[in-house]
Structures are given as C-alpha cells and as structure tokens.
Amino acid sequence: GAVVSQHPSWVICKSGTSVKIECRSLDFQATTMFWYRQFPKQSLMLMATSNEGSKATYEQGVEKDKFLINHASLTLSTLTVTSAHPEDSSFYICSALGGVDEKLFFGSGTQLSVL
Amino acid sequence: GEDVEQSLFLSVREGDSSVINCTYTDSSSTYLYWYKQEPGAGLQLLTYIFSNMDMKQDQRLTVLLNKKDKHLSLRIADTQTGDSAIYFCAVRDDKIIFGKGTRLHILP
Numbered sequence: 001g002a003v004v005s006q007h008p009s010w011v012i013c014k015s016g017t018s019v020k021i022e023c024r025s026l027d028f029q030a031t032t033m034f035w036y037r038q039f040p041k042q043s044l045m046l047m048a049t050s051n052e053g054s055k056a057t058y059e060q061g062v063e064k065d066k067f068l069i070n071h072a073s074l075t076l077s078t079l080t081v082t083s084a085h086p087e088d089s090s091f092y093i094c095s096a097l098g099g100v101d102e103k104l105f106f107g108s109g110t111q112l113s114v115l
Numbered sequence: 116g117e118d119v120e121q122s123l124f125l126s127v128r129e130g131d132s133s134v135i136n137c138t139y140t141d142s143s144s145t146y147l148y149w150y151k152q153e154p155g156a157g158l159q160l161l162t163y164i165f166s167n168m169d170m171k172q173d174q175r176l177t178v179l180l181n182k183k184d185k186h187l188s189l190r191i192a193d194t195q196t197g198d199s200a201i202y203f204c205a206v207r208d209d210k211i212i213f214g215k216g217t218r219l220h221i222l223p
Contacts, residue, residue, distance in 0.1 A: 006157070034211060043203070043215040044158075093157055095211075104148060104211060108157040 003027060004096045006107025013084055014115055021079045021110045023094030029074035030096035035067075038091040038109075050077045084114045117141040119206055121214035128222045133191040135217045137204035140185065144206040147180060149189045152201045152216070161189070161202075196221050 003026040013019050023033060031052050036044040048069050050056045056069035066088075068080040077096075081088055094107045118140045127133040139147075145166050150158040164171045164178045164187075171178045177190040187204055201216040 036213075044213045046210065046212070049210060095158075103160060103163060104146075104205070104207070105160060106150070106158040 004030075004094065004105045004107045006094050006110055008110060009108060010111040010113070012113045012115065015085055016083055019081045019084055019112060021081075021092055021094070021112075023077045023079070023096065023107050025075045025096040025098055025105070028096075028098040030077075030098040031074060032097040033071060033077040034095045034097070034104075035069060035077075035079050036093045036095065038093060040091075044093065047079075081112065084112070086114045088112065089114045117144070117206065117208065117210075117212045119204060119212050119214040121202075121204055121217050123215065124218050124220065126220045126222055127194050129194060129196060131194055133189075133194045133198065133219055135189045135191075135202050135204075135219065137187040137189075137214055138185055139187065139204075139206045139212075141206065141208050142182070142185060143208050146207040147178075147187050148205040148207070148211075149176075149178065149187075150203040150205065150213075152203065154200075158203065191219075194219075194221060 005024045007022045033050045035047045038044050047062045048056045048058045050069050050071040052071050052074050058064045071077040093109045121137045148163040149161045151161050152158050162173050162176050175192045179188045199221045201218050203213050203216045205213045
C-alpha cells in the first residue's frame, strides 16, 4: 500500500537552532501534503496545507516565518522549525493526499525536543 | 468552521464489539476517515467512506454514515487487546479536520 516516509523520527536540538523534517510519499504523487502538530494526549492540530509548487496555506495562529514549509516536488515536503524554542517541542506529523480515491496517508511522526 | 466531536474514552470487554461514534457539522464533507494511533506512533488509516455511501465493511470493521444526522460510527467486531489505541475520525471538505480521538481500553 501507499507509504509516507517521515524523517527523522526524533530529534533533540538546542534552543535557537533550526530543525528540518522531511516527508516523502514513496509510491504515489502527492499534490497536497498536510502538517500537523500533536501535544501529549491531545488531538492533531492542523498547521498548514502544502500544495506542490505553491506557497503553503497556514492555519490561524501558526507563524509562517517560524514554521517554513517547502513542497518542491510531488513526493517531498519539508517543514523547518526555525530558531526552535522549548515550547516548540512536540510531535509533528505529516500526511499526503494521493491515489485515485484521494486517501490520506500519514508519516510516522517526528518527536522534537528542544533543550 | 468545521467541528468534529467524539467521546474521549471507551472501555470494552475483550471479544465484545466496540462502537466509536463521531459527529461533524459540515454537511459538505466529502470523505470521512477513521485512523488508529498506537502509543508514540503515527496514524494508521483504518478505513474511509465517501459521503455518498451509507455503510462500508472491511473484515472486523464496519463504518456507518448517517448524513442526515451528520453521524459517523466505527464498529470493531470481536475486539482484541491489540485494538487498544486512540481512534480518530476525520472529515474532509477543503481541508481535513480531526476529532480529539477516542481512547479504546480493552477489559480482560
């Protein structure tokens, strides 16, 4: 079945550094990818919708200059957390929309811990 | 905007059926999904249904859609310990909105 690969699975970084998370659709082309953030024991919060070749659409309250999203190809979207701070520590999940039925597939998530 | 509601907890005895319910507000939702999340993991697509369908069955899973009441349910037959997880329903119109998830606990 369709697979979405998200990398890295976990990352620990110092405050003030930037972290890039990659999301790849392995066997299908994804014109649309989504980025979510999940706090412990809470639901998924949609951060932004990413369409290939165009600027991402950010949800209200999400800083686009802090969470840079690039969707340069039909199989790759990246999320860069710039100048990370401890409050950015969270579980980030990407998803890709693809296939004839436009199913939504998820990556395995990235646990970001900012010290 | 779209609102998706589901109960937060459900306890079921092993071998019984589990029914997880979800309600939504946007009648123009076209696709409706059920996802399973195990601890520390991403989301696994369990099943989905189009808005022009009333029911979909896939092995132990049965999805029922009542468009009039905007109610979606997931029934898991013969619930096993491996079914213990958080189940999210999600609905899609121009974006995909998730419920808060239902934690399914299996009693021995």
